[in-house]
Amino acid sequence: MAIFTAHRRKAELVPPARPTPHEHKPLSDIDTQCGLQFYTAGVEFFRRGHHAAAVFSGGDDDNSGDPVGIIRAALAEALVSFYPLAGRLRELPVVAVGGRGGGKLVVECTAEGVVFVEADADVRLQELVHGQPLGPPYPCVEELLCSNFVGEPDVVLGKPLLFLQVDIYIQRFCIGYHYCHTITDAFGMAQLLDTIYRLARGDGDPLTNPPVWERERLVVAPSASPRITHYAHPAYEPLPISSPAAAAQDDVVRMTPGEQMVSRYFYLGPTEMAAMRGHVPLSATVFELVTAALWRCRTAALGYAAKQRVRVLVMSSARWSWKRDPPLPRGFYGNMLVPQIAEATVGELCGLPLAHAVELVRRRKFAVTDEYMRSMLDMLARRSRPFFNLDWTFVVADAGGLGRSMGEAATATVGRWERVGGGITAAGQVIAASLYSYYERCRRGAGEEAAVVSMCLPAPAMERFAREITRRRCCWLGGELGTTHGGFAPRLQAMVERRQRAKAVLWGEEDVGSGVTLWGEEEARLQWIEGTLRARSEVWRESGEIDGTREVELSHTMVIFFTARRRKAELVAPARPTPHEHKPLSDIDSQRGLELYAAGVEFFHHRHAATTAAPVFSGGDDPVGIIRAALAEALVSFYPLAGRIRELPTAGGGGGGGGKLVVECTAEGVVFVEADADVRLQELGHGQPLGPPYPCVEELLCSNDLVGEPDVVLGKPLIFMQVYIYIQLNPVLQNN
Numbered sequence: 001m002a003i004f005t006a007h008r009r010k011a012e013l014v015p016p017a018r019p020t021p022h023e024h025k026p027l028s029d030i031d032t033q034c035g036l037q038f039y040t041a042g043v044e045f046f047r048r049g050h051h052a053a054a055v056f057s058g059g060d061d062d063n064s065g066d067p068v069g070i071i072r073a074a075l076a077e078a079l080v081s082f083y084p085l086a087g088r089l090r091e092l093p094v095v096a097v098g099g100r101g102g103g104k105l106v107v108e109c110t111a112e113g114v115v116f117v118e119a120d121a122d123v124r125l126q127e128l129v130h131g132q133p134l135g136p137p138y139p140c141v142e143e144l145l146c147s148n149f150v151g152e153p154d155v156v157l158g159k160p161l162l163f164l165q166v167d168i169y170i171q172r173f174c175i176g177y178h179y180c181h182t183i184t185d186a187f188g189m190a191q192l193l194d195t196i197y198r199l200a201r202g203d204g205d206p207l208t209n210p211p212v213w214e215r216e217r218l219v220v221a222p223s224a225s226p227r228i229t230h231y232a233h234p235a236y237e238p239l240p241i242s243s244p245a246a247a248a249q250d251d252v253v254r255m256t257p258g259e260q261m262v263s264r265y266f267y268l269g270p271t272e273m274a275a276m277r278g279h280v281p282l283s284a285t286v287f288e289l290v291t292a293a294l295w296r297c298r299t300a301a302l303g304y305a306a307k308q309r310v311r312v313l314v315m316s317s318a319r320w321s322w323k324r325d326p327p328l329p330r331g332f333y334g335n336m337l338v339p340q341i342a343e344a345t346v347g348e349l350c351g352l353p354l355a356h357a358v359e360l361v362r363r364r365k366f367a368v369t370d371e372y373m374r375s376m377l378d379m380l381a382r383r384s385r386p387f388f389n390l391d392w393t394f395v396v397a398d399a400g401g402l403g404r405s406m407g408e409a410a411t412a413t414v415g416r417w418e419r420v421g422g423g424i425t426a427a428g429q430v431i432a433a434s435l436y437s438y439y440e441r442c443r444r445g446a447g448e449e450a451a452v453v454s455m456c457l458p459a460p461a462m463e464r465f466a467r468e469i470t471r472r473r474c475c476w477l478g479g480e481l482g483t484t485h486g487g488f489a490p491r492l493q494a495m496v497e498r499r500q501r502a503k504a505v506l507w508g509e510e511d512v513g514s515g516v517t518l519w520g521e522e523e524a525r526l527q528w529i530e531g532t533l534r535a536r537s538e539v540w541r542e543s544g545e546i547d548g549t550r551e552v553e554l555s556h557t558m559v560i561f562f563t564a565r566r567r568k569a570e571l572v573a574p575a576r577p578t579p580h581e582h583k584p585l586s587d588i589d590s591q592r593g594l595e596l597y598a599a600g601v602e603f604f605h606h607r608h609a610a611t612t613a614a615p616v617f618s619g620g621d622d623p624v625g626i627i628r629a630a631l632a633e634a635l636v637s638f639y640p641l642a643g644r645i646r647e648l649p650t651a652g653g654g655g656g657g658g659g660k661l662v663v664e665c666t667a668e669g670v671v672f673v674e675a676d677a678d679v680r681l682q683e684l685g686h687g688q689p690l691g692p693p694y695p696c697v698e699e700l701l702c703s704n705d706l707v708g709e710p711d712v713v714l715g716k717p718l719i720f721m722q723v724y725i726y727i728q729l730n731p732v733l734q735n736n
Helices: 069-083 125-129 186-199 244-248 270-277 286-302 347-349 356-365 369-384 400-411 428-434 459-476 522-532 622-636 682-683
Strands: 012-014 025-026 039-048 088-091 105-109 112-122 164-170 170-182 261-268 309-317 335-343 393-398 417-425 436-443 449-458 502-506 539-546 549-554 570-572 580-582 601-605 642-647 661-664 668-678 720-725 731-733
Touching: 012 069, 012 449, 069 164, 069 186, 105 261, 105 417, 125 720, 186 731, 270 286, 270 449, 286 309, 286 347, 286 356, 286 436, 286 459, 309 347, 309 356, 335 347, 335 356, 347 356, 400 522, 417 436, 436 570, 449 459, 549 720, 570 622, 622 668
Parallel strands: 112 164, 309 393, 393 436, 668 720
Antiparallel strands: 012 112, 025 105, 039 170, 039 417, 088 105, 164 170, 261 449, 309 335, 436 449, 502 549, 539 549, 570 668, 580 661, 601 731, 642 661, 720 731
């Protein structure tokens, strides 16, 4: 990677382009909690294109050739609408009531402006990324940010609320920024960037979604009677003491000075994802999967005692999950972050399968109800700007939310420049101050989607974490003996001789099956081996150790690996015209906890009975043609299933919690995939009646790339179906 130093000009203050009100703006109870008092950093990359000129003049000869002038002018114009960002954060004197967390925070709208720095470097952007798509970790990120002007990132009072640096490369430029998290979240920052880009390219109405302050909607008067008191808020409470030894032990992360913390990024590609997916519920999202896996690795690296309770705190946005009544305005750019907690002992977390950790992480997202949010606001008001309790806690923030919030801004143009990437970044002092790990999705050279997560740990623990995740990766991939196929515990390589005795090799002294550390007796180990292999076989005996590797002999055929050969997906529409209308959903249907795709499989074998009736649909012995035709005919009656789920606009232009869900009966159809494999159905069941766990189930389902995130349902097909043909026309009909 190329190393360079940015040549920065003198910093300047950019005020709003026109006069704005001088007033004090209140902040919400979510904004003012101490856990959000820091600056978050991000970067935006652009390359030279051939688009229309910008509306703002950046130079005498070519008004679209100077991105610094364009961005500076558009920023000043945007601050007319976002004028509180040009002010300063103040703390009011503590009044007679309590005030443990200090006085009330407000924004004084002084119009002093935001910090703007021009910088350049004699380097090409391609040299920084070696031809790879731009994604985290961003190259030389400290040089792209004006961190030296920000100062201590967790000191926010009296300072500018936004810092921007525009870096000029050869044929490229980058915007590096810090924003005060007390004022806004990633969604609000995306809204500001979108406005700047619209102004820069001269859109007719850049404020189609004008910014709305209205933080008082999320404020509870301290004198008001408690509205809801039966919900716990563990993110703000200390961990229960699990043992005297745990009570006497200090959390090494919290006790380590910031200058001794180390920040690194870790990459999990599609191969690792596929391997891990073989052991977790199909409805688990990539974020939940990665969070659970890294929580376990981090806990192991920190060397906590087995009985110590540990947590993962996920910073989630309630903007989409909170069905508030009345909803917040669409342009609301205040903080909507909700800390959600999963908790376990070290022994439970590291000793049980990965699927258990995933389930712990998954449960937390169903807690964000209207009652929970109102209870949290009530608690925040009464406890006066509380801190999150971060002892023994792994904190994860989904930085990918910024990219999803960008909308059209994700492909924005600025004059002759077009956006090619960017997002929230973990940089030096910023991550050390917050201790957050930032999760991001990105694409690598071959277009493969991957997860990248930052990690901040004490230096010795970071070395152990790097070794731990490398070791786990080997376990997920089956060590050096091969790749993963299907859903049969791919982290455990089985050397199989069909219909004969087989051996399963277990890597490492404590790695069993899924590469987890078990805290128990040998009998428990053997039971876990058997369960992980999904086999109905008897564990015969443990034959000893060979170079630290345990071997266990297992009877019968244990594992068959195969890969589906899928044809191109198609949409099957109703066989005849159906009504185009909007169908309402019930309140039970539209609850957040049911917004996911469920999966199932159906197995069939060929019949030779003389009494078997011929199918109504043409196709003879072709189950694919029969099922496709029958599905199209069935959709005539079940025509809403051939449509798409839509979210209606909320009344009055609101939308903080989302509008009503309906089904638009578009007759677009359901996804249908034909697949086959050179394997007999009998071989998958080992002669046993077919039942769960179903063999190689991931191969029997439409690929994850096709279905996408299983808890994202808006605008997607409502059914994904794959018909799988085995040898001798043993078909399996599968549906999501």
